[in-house]
Amino acid sequence: MKPEYSISSLTVVTPDKIYDKASLKVVNGKISGFEASDEVDIKLDDTYVMFPALINIHDHLFGTYYPKIGNGPYICWLPWDYDLKSSPVYSERNKNEPFDIYLLGSYKNLISGVTTVQDHIPHKINDPFIDKLPIRVIKDYTLSHEVSAYDLKWGDGVDIEYERAIRKKIPYITHIEEGFDVESLRGIEILEEHNALSEYTILIHGIGFSDEDIETVAKYRANFVWCPGSNMFMFNRTAKIKDILDKGINVSIGTDSPATGELNILEEVKFAKKVYRNMYGEDLSDRVIVDMITKNPSKALKIDKILGSLEEGKLADILIIKRKSDDPYSSLVSAELQDISLIIMEGKPLYGDLKFSEYFDIFNSDDGKNDDKNYEKISINGCDKFIVGSPKTLMKKIRKNVGYKKEIPFLPI
Numbered sequence: 001m002k003p004e005y006s007i008s009s010l011t012v013v014t015p016d017k018i019y020d021k022a023s024l025k026v027v028n029g030k031i032s033g034f035e036a037s038d039e040v041d042i043k044l045d046d047t048y049v050m051f052p053a054l055i056n057i058h059d060h061l062f063g064t065y066y067p068k069i070g071n072g073p074y075i076c077w078l079p080w081d082y083d084l085k086s087s088p089v090y091s092e093r094n095k096n097e098p099f100d101i102y103l104l105g106s107y108k109n110l111i112s113g114v115t116t117v118q119d120h121i122p123h124k125i126n127d128p129f130i131d132k133l134p135i136r137v138i139k140d141y142t143l144s145h146e147v148s149a150y151d152l153k154w155g156d157g158v159d160i161e162y163e164r165a166i167r168k169k170i171p172y173i174t175h176i177e178e179g180f181d182v183e184s185l186r187g188i189e190i191l192e193e194h195n196a197l198s199e200y201t202i203l204i205h206g207i208g209f210s211d212e213d214i215e216t217v218a219k220y221r222a223n224f225v226w227c228p229g230s231n232m233f234m235f236n237r238t239a240k241i242k243d244i245l246d247k248g249i250n251v252s253i254g255t256d257s258p259a260t261g262e263l264n265i266l267e268e269v270k271f272a273k274k275v276y277r278n279m280y281g282e283d284l285s286d287r288v289i290v291d292m293i294t295k296n297p298s299k300a301l302k303i304d305k306i307l308g309s310l311e312e313g314k315l316a317d318i319l320i321i322k323r324k325s326d327d328p329y330s331s332l333v334s335a336e337l338q339d340i341s342l343i344i345m346e347g348k349p350l351y352g353d354l355k356f357s358e359y360f361d362i363f364n365s366d367d368g369k370n371d372d373k374n375y376e377k378i379s380i381n382g383c384d385k386f387i388v389g390s391p392k393t394l395m396k397k398i399r400k401n402v403g404y405k406k407e408i409p410f411l412p413i
């Protein structure tokens with residue numbers, strides 16, 4: 001890939017600041033500043049908007065499949081888990097190799113603008129796959145499945161996992177109060193008893209949070225992850241998000257797996273906006289939503305020194321979309337798959353409109369030595385794109401394994 005280039009004359013959203021007709025220079029996979037390069041300058045115009053590439057803070061790549069599974073509303077996640085594991089969709093998913101399901105989850109995220117995913121699953125499951133995927137999957141985390149007596153016992157238990165997180169300065173991540181039974185509703189109390197609440201704690205769901213729980217989460221400066229699509233599908237209820245935001249808690253939005261969540265992060269943010277309007281009769285601002293898929297998750301995951309915003313010295317993880325309205329934040333929140341124009345990870349283009357393939361010499365390399373050959377052309381909702389790897393081969397393999405022409409709407413190829 002080119003060691004130095006710039007992308008110019010477009011709107012750049014850092015996301016704290018908006019620069020019009022701006023340039024961003026990339027050198028050796030990092031952002032080197034807001035100026036044009038003397039080497040290669042890709043000139044665009046103000047019909048394009050640049051953001052930091054998105055971070056999906058909560059997914060289960062191992063659970064990537066379609067359609068959704070469940071027959072709620074449930075009292076907690078446990079009866080859903082029984083429905084999941086006895087479902088014909090689950091059996092069909094299991095006809096595929098785990099690595100292929102991981103690839104499918106990576107492509108789901110990539111084509112919606114995401115280069116970084118937190119895969120909530122024990123290390124022993126995702127360790128063999130992470131380095132072979134086209135996107136970045138967070139390696140540094142500790143976890144629990146959740147903290148009730150009947151949880152799935154992922155990891156080494158709250159005390160050991162949390163201590164490990166603090167020692168390594170990495171996040172301790174757990175589902176919490178994903179239900180309304182007596183045990184679920186004690187989630188925050190249980191974590192407080194274990195001294196496992198701090199800025200290193202990431203709490204997912206919290207649909208059972210009481211006002212007191214929210215106070216406690218704020219007091220310890222723990223991070224919160226909102227998955228409205230999954231919550232509404234399983235429980236017909238979601239967390240008291242306005243109260244959580246009013247307390248100044250660091251909130252990010254995650255998709256959860258497509259077994260219960262929205263199709264991808266773009267659909268999830270649209271759904272979040274809709275749910276908020278239904279709950280409170282007012283709009284959650286697009287500016288706030290953009291923070292929840294860029295800055296806020298980078299802070300929660302302790303990667304904000306290298307990712308989450310466009311700043312000199314950070315990794316060049318870049319998303320460029322087509323502008324849909326005057327407000328660039330609204331353009332992102334209302335973006336559809338076909339509006340994703342270019343995605344770059346550490347300076348390397350992974351996906352985008354076919355016209356960008358020329359700037360990066362994709363498909364033109366003939367020395368056979370670099371990785372420029374590892375791309376293919378696909379059509380997403382009628383738009384021609386280049387993409388890293390071969391999702392066409394993946395879909396062919398999945399269709400062969402399941403024995404019919406499986407259609408997957410989060411990878412519509």
Ligand SMILES: [Zn+2]
Pocket residue numbers: 058059060120175204256257
């Ligand atoms: Zn989850």
